[in-house]
Structures are given as C-alpha cells and as structure tokens.
Amino acid sequence: MAENKIFAGPRVRRIRNGLQLTQTAMAEALGISPSYLNLIERNQRPLTVQLLLKLASVYKVDLEELQGEAGGSLAELREVFADPLLAGELPGDQELIEVTEAAPNVSGGVVKLYRAYREQASRLKDLAELLAGQGHMASLADTRLPIDEVRETFEARPNHFARIEEAMEAFHASLSPGDDLPAALKAWLKREHGLVVRTLPVHVMPNLRRRFDRHSMRLFISERLSPFDQTLEIAMEVASIACHEPIMAELDQFPFSAAEARRIGRFQLARYAAHALMMPYAAFHAAAQRSKYDIDLMRARFQVSFEQAANRLTSLQRPGAAGIPFFLMEIDNAGHRLRRAGAQGFPHARFGGACPKLNIHAAFAVPGQILVDRVEMPDGGEFLTVARTVEGPQASFQERVRRTALLIGCDAGFAQETVYGAARLPPIAVGPVCRLCERQGCLARAEPPVTRPLGLDEMATGLSVFDFQ
Missing domain, CATH: 1.10.260.40 (lambda repressor-like DNA-binding domains)
Incomplete structure (x- = not known):
C-alpha cells in the first residue's frame, strides 16, 4: 500500500x-x-x-x-495584504502560502507589524480629534480617498447652501407643481429637454438605482426604490439641469484635490438641491415651526420619507429665518458611521457619536419606532436625540434588507421648542468615542481611553474590562 x-x-x-x-x-x-x-x-x-x-x-x-496547515497565519496575512495600501501587490495566495510554510516566524512578524501600524494610525487619529476639539489643528495628514475628503469637507461646515436654496425656491415657484410634484417634474423634463422617465423592473436593472441614457434621452429609475426615493432621483436630474450654475458656484468654494472628489462633491450638492426642490425652504421652515419639528407630520405634509425630512431639518440655517440647529448621523447595524451633517458642523469633540449608549444603536432592536433620549456629555453639555431606523431599496426574498439608523439631535436648550422635548427625560450619561472618553465605571466601554494608562491592579478590578487610572 x-x-x-x-x-x-x-x-x-x-x-x-x-x-x-x-x-x-x-x-x-x-x-x-x-x-x-x-x-x-x-x-x-x-x-x-x-x-x-x-x-x-x-x-x-x-x-x-x-x-x-498554517491556516491561521495564512488568514492573517490575507488580511494584511487586503489593506488598500497593499491590495495590488499579490496576484493570488500562492506566495502567501509559501511564506507561511517556509517562514512562519517571518509571517507572524509581518502580522504583528501590521497590527502595530493599524493601532498607531488609530491612536494618531484619536489624538488628532482630541487636539482638534481643544482648538488645535493637527499637522499630520493621512492619505484619504476622494470620498473621505468630500465627507470631511461637508461635515466640517454648516449644511446650508444659499445659492442653491434661492435657485430651487424660485424654480419650484415657476413650476407650480400643486399636489403632484413627481408628475410636474416628469412633464418639465419632457417638455424642456425631451427626456422621458421610465421605471424599470428589477430583472431589467438589477444593480442600479437610476441610469440616464443619453442616446435615447431616457431616465430609468429602479422599481426597488420607494416612491419617495424615486421622486428624489427625478428631482436630482431636474436640479442638475435647472440649478447647474449655483451648484458649480458652491462646488468651486471647496478646495478638492482631485477630479474624483469634485465629481462626488457635485453629486452631493445635486442631492442637496433635490431636497431643496422637494421641500422649499420657506414652506418647510414654516411647517417645521408649526408642527414643533415633528418629522412624521412634515414627511406627510411634503410627501417625503422620514430620512429626507430629517436630513432637510439640518439645513434650516438661512440668515434671518433659521430653524433649530439640528445635527444628524447615520449608521448601519455593524456600527459603521455612514454620514454626518449639522447646521454648525457635527459637534465632534462634545458629541463623538460612537458611544454604545446612544439610542441610535438601540433603534435596530425596534425597527420603525422613534426613540427619544436626553443625553449628557462628560463636560456637562446636554443634547436631545431622536433615533429611528430607515429602510433601503426593496429587497427580494433571497436578499437581506438594508436597514440603517438615523440619529437627529440638537442642544437640549432647544428641546422645549420640539414635540420630542415635551417629556421630562432624565439625562443619560454618554461620551464621545471610547478612546477619548474618561468616564469611570462605564458598563458599555468597548476600548480603553488613549489619554489614560490602563489600571493593572491585581487586587481590585472595576466594572469595565478596560480599567484605567
């Protein structure tokens, strides 16, 4: 044998x-x-x-x-070479297999070095945020993708673009859509530009929200989208045409370093213009004040989604006619922060947004319900927070539903001006990201603070596994 x-x-x-x-x-x-x-x-x-x-x-x-087999080492090396910095270095796994087999200690050393690099990068980022919160600008700049550059630029300024607001308000008045904005937008596109809007079934356009065919002059919208999101896509097309000059004028105010960043920035401004067209400033501001900023009432009044109405609230900062300075954050159920927006810029230092005790995380347990909290930061600042889940495009039977959560909030001093602040809620002690939070005895702590040494007393341990001095 x-x-x-x-x-x-x-x-x-x-x-x-x-x-x-x-x-x-x-x-x-x-x-x-x-x-x-x-x-x-x-x-x-x-x-x-x-x-x-x-x-x-x-x-x-x-x-x-x-x-x-050296499976563990191979999996760890795969993780290292999946980093964007190294993603194009290897055509396949064969060289990784050879390294793990022939030099396992070297393989382990590379993995340790990579983890140290990631830890150092994380600490530098945390320290940069801490310094920025204290009024110091960090001198170190990391390599950013164009989408990161655009997000950071938009999040660091008020979410209000005066030129676009004025242009869209004037256009809406000239359009006179009545109670059927989608029909009016479709009619305008066909009359003024010969562009026809068609809704396509999933099997025809399975992977796209929208597609503009320049040859046949047709705008295709996926039936996966809710009626509100279909209207948004049409409004973005109209805004890109009717509001082209104001959008480009606002875009020129940003010092984007690459053409790709400008393209993404132009898309974001077109989305902003679409919201301004669907919810004209003066009418929306008046409705918000009458309803005490009740998002559900405003979404019904303007026939928009909860997400669209909440997003619009963050832009009510017209001089002389400003609303409550709301900020907004969206995350997925894995905790990834997808976007931030705020009338004064999202208050990073005072309200970091990643505290596990925020109601935005609890919202996933009760989809579709509105959760309201009053939270207190370590520096004594208090905020009113409203959280709710929102659904993405319609999923088929075999697909998992895309569900994210929104948190919209404001300084607690404005709470009584809103329908959500009527109840006298006891404040919940929260913090910024765990790496910058120094609250003692926090049951929800996920990481030690970068600003304090770990406590290594073998005779006494605290409530958290990350005790610190």
Missing part, C-alpha cells in the same frame, strides 16, 4: 532549530543520512509515515504540528 507523503520541511527545520540540533545530530537520531534530512528540510523529499512516527517518539513532536 502506498505511503502517505507529507512535505513539511520548514516545520522540521523549525523543530531542529528549536532543539539547537545540527542536521547531522538529528539525522543520526532518525536513522537517515544528513543529506537526506537536508533534502527534507528543503521540501525536496517527503516525510513518510515512518519518519513522522520516529519524530514523534524521539523528540515528542505533536504530529498535528507537522501535518496541519
């Missing part, structure tokens, strides 16, 4: 070096020649069953150590 053969030369060499044996000494103990052992260590000869048993009996070697 044929013997099972295993090529495990690097592992044999590692065992020999660990025992501080020469090839001659090990070969003699195994009953083979030094040259044959040399060939085994270079993977030019296999380890037979007899040799495996001999290694196990002479050196007390675990056979699984010789026969097992």
Whole structure:
C-alpha cells in the first residue's frame, strides 16, 4: 500500500532549530543520512509515515504540528495584504502560502507589524480629534480617498447652501407643481429637454438605482426604490439641469484635490438641491415651526420619507429665518458611521457619536419606532436625540434588507421648542468615542481611553474590562 507523503520541511527545520540540533545530530537520531534530512528540510523529499512516527517518539513532536496547515497565519496575512495600501501587490495566495510554510516566524512578524501600524494610525487619529476639539489643528495628514475628503469637507461646515436654496425656491415657484410634484417634474423634463422617465423592473436593472441614457434621452429609475426615493432621483436630474450654475458656484468654494472628489462633491450638492426642490425652504421652515419639528407630520405634509425630512431639518440655517440647529448621523447595524451633517458642523469633540449608549444603536432592536433620549456629555453639555431606523431599496426574498439608523439631535436648550422635548427625560450619561472618553465605571466601554494608562491592579478590578487610572 502506498505511503502517505507529507512535505513539511520548514516545520522540521523549525523543530531542529528549536532543539539547537545540527542536521547531522538529528539525522543520526532518525536513522537517515544528513543529506537526506537536508533534502527534507528543503521540501525536496517527503516525510513518510515512518519518519513522522520516529519524530514523534524521539523528540515528542505533536504530529498535528507537522501535518496541519498554517491556516491561521495564512488568514492573517490575507488580511494584511487586503489593506488598500497593499491590495495590488499579490496576484493570488500562492506566495502567501509559501511564506507561511517556509517562514512562519517571518509571517507572524509581518502580522504583528501590521497590527502595530493599524493601532498607531488609530491612536494618531484619536489624538488628532482630541487636539482638534481643544482648538488645535493637527499637522499630520493621512492619505484619504476622494470620498473621505468630500465627507470631511461637508461635515466640517454648516449644511446650508444659499445659492442653491434661492435657485430651487424660485424654480419650484415657476413650476407650480400643486399636489403632484413627481408628475410636474416628469412633464418639465419632457417638455424642456425631451427626456422621458421610465421605471424599470428589477430583472431589467438589477444593480442600479437610476441610469440616464443619453442616446435615447431616457431616465430609468429602479422599481426597488420607494416612491419617495424615486421622486428624489427625478428631482436630482431636474436640479442638475435647472440649478447647474449655483451648484458649480458652491462646488468651486471647496478646495478638492482631485477630479474624483469634485465629481462626488457635485453629486452631493445635486442631492442637496433635490431636497431643496422637494421641500422649499420657506414652506418647510414654516411647517417645521408649526408642527414643533415633528418629522412624521412634515414627511406627510411634503410627501417625503422620514430620512429626507430629517436630513432637510439640518439645513434650516438661512440668515434671518433659521430653524433649530439640528445635527444628524447615520449608521448601519455593524456600527459603521455612514454620514454626518449639522447646521454648525457635527459637534465632534462634545458629541463623538460612537458611544454604545446612544439610542441610535438601540433603534435596530425596534425597527420603525422613534426613540427619544436626553443625553449628557462628560463636560456637562446636554443634547436631545431622536433615533429611528430607515429602510433601503426593496429587497427580494433571497436578499437581506438594508436597514440603517438615523440619529437627529440638537442642544437640549432647544428641546422645549420640539414635540420630542415635551417629556421630562432624565439625562443619560454618554461620551464621545471610547478612546477619548474618561468616564469611570462605564458598563458599555468597548476600548480603553488613549489619554489614560490602563489600571493593572491585581487586587481590585472595576466594572469595565478596560480599567484605567
């Protein structure tokens, strides 16, 4: 019967070096020649069953150590080379397999170095945010993707664009859509530009929200979208045409470093213009004040979604006719922060947004329900927060629903001006991101603060696994 053969030369060499044996000494103990052992260590000869048993009996070697795959190391190396910095370096896994087999210690060292790099980058980011919150600008700039540059630029300024607001308000007045804005927008596109809007079924356009065919002059909208989101897509097309000059004028105010960033920025401004068209400033501001900023009443009044109405609230900052300075944040159920917006810029230092005690995280447990809290930051600042889940495009039976959560909030001083602040809620002690929060005894703490050393008292431990001094 044929013997099972295993090529495990690097592992044999590692065992020999660990025992501080020469090839001659090990070969003699195994009953083979030094040259044959040399060939085994270079993977030019296999380890037979007899040799495996001999290694196990002479050196007390675990056979699984010789026969097992370096799966853990390989998976960790895959993670390292999946980083955007290294993603294009390897055509496949073969070289990674060779490294883990031939030099497992080197493989482990690369993984440790990569983890240290990520930890250092995380600490630098945390410290930069801490310095920025204290009025200091960090001098270190990291490499950013165009989408990161656009997000940071938009989030650091008030979410109000006066030129676009004025243009869209004037256009809405000239359009006179009555109670059927989608029909009026479609009619305008066909009359003024010969552009026809069509809704396509999922099997025809499975992977797109919208597509503009310049040759046939048709705008295709996916039936996956809710009626509100379909209207938004049409409004974005109209705004891109009717509000082109104001959009470009606002875009020119941003010092984007690349053409791709400008393209993304132009898309964001078109989305803003679409909201301004669907919910004209003066009418929306008046309705917001009458309803005490009840988002559900405003979404019914303007026939928009909860997300669209909440997003519009953050833009009510016209001089002389400003609303409550709301801020907004959206996350997915994995905790990834998808976007932030705010009338005064999202208050990063005072309200970091990643505290697990915020109601935005609890919203996923009760989809569609509105959760209201009053929260207190470590510096004494208080905020009113309103959270609710929102659904993405319609999923088929085989697909998982895309559900995100929105948090819209304002300074607690404005709470009584809203329908959500009527109840006298006791404040919940929250904080910024855990790495910047110094609250003692927090049951929800996920990471130690970067500003304090860890407590290593073996005689007493606190409520958190990340005790600090």
